[in-house]
Amino acid sequence: MPRILDIQMNSFPIAGTFTIARGAKTQAEVITCALTDEGAEGHGECVPYRRYGETMQSVLAQIEAARPLIEAGISRRDLLSAMPPGAARNAVDCALWDLEAKQTGQSVASRLGIADPRPLTTAYTISLGEPEVMAAQAREHAGRALLKVKVGTGDDESRIRAVRAAAPEAAIILDANEGWPEAALERHLNIAAEAGVALVEQPLPAGRDALLAEIRRPLLVCADESVHHTGDLASLADRYDAINIKLDKSGGLTEALAMKTEAERIGFAIMIGCMVGTSLAIAPAVLLAQNADFVDLDGPLLLARDREPGLRYAASLVFPPEGSLWG
Ligand SMILES: CC(C)C[C@H](N)C(=O)N[C@H](CCOc1cc(O)cc2c1C(=O)N[C@@H]2C)C(=O)O
């Protein structure tokens, strides 16, 4: 019996509205791939992202175009050259990992040499808003170990100070999502350092971030929109201290593992991040993140409804996936 690929578009409601510098969102729109082969079934999920020129339709079309290769049994290694990095390859690659685990009876964790995957402390995202609204959100989640605070305007001083005052014990990451003007960069970085912020993510627009190499960076600065795959790393070494690896950017776990190894060799601190997706998208990332410096895998926490079964989240922890979900 041949390998069969099923592709679905699914929508999961977000609890409330999620806002950053680029806009707001009420639904998580995802694509799910199911691969069936001789009774075994593997699943993978991806989240198309407009910022990277992806739509549900374009990603669906990319997977459809690769269907003949996928159903003919392409390997994960060959998939790396058959499809470009991005969401479409991610869904297929993760479905292949899951299928291999189900076919061999060996979990993905075990195949990666992780004998006993640990629960990880994940960031929780505070959406962009007026300083007092963000402070109220931060106060509500002040007991969490790590908050990821969305900023990205010309003047974020009051936001940074308000959030820090509302959550004095939490470690804080700021994510500007490319939203800081060059003129505000050093001032914002200094305010963040003074507030004890651990790291600032993507302050300047991708491709227009050379200024970062010319200034003194008083805290870790992390590339997100500027870095997608291994080939991007070398040119970023002068301007970033850390990189945010996401499966939807790298195009799956296979490339993300290689990217992490090369990033560590260069000396980058590692963050493992996510898009607004379900537990199926996050499950492979939990394994990738086992020894990461920063873990930002809170996508399912923003959903009003997740997959069943989903990942287990308790307090600030996200637990490794059970095989019934993925891997
Ligand atoms: C649930 C969080 C968004 C997940 C993570 N903590 C995070 O901050 N990820 C973003 C990238 C994903 O952000 C998206 C996705 C999307 O489809 C639409 C939007 C955003 C966003 O940030 N703003 C718009 C509304 C990151 O690390 O940058």
Ligand SMILES: [Mg+2]
């Ligand atoms: Mg980011």
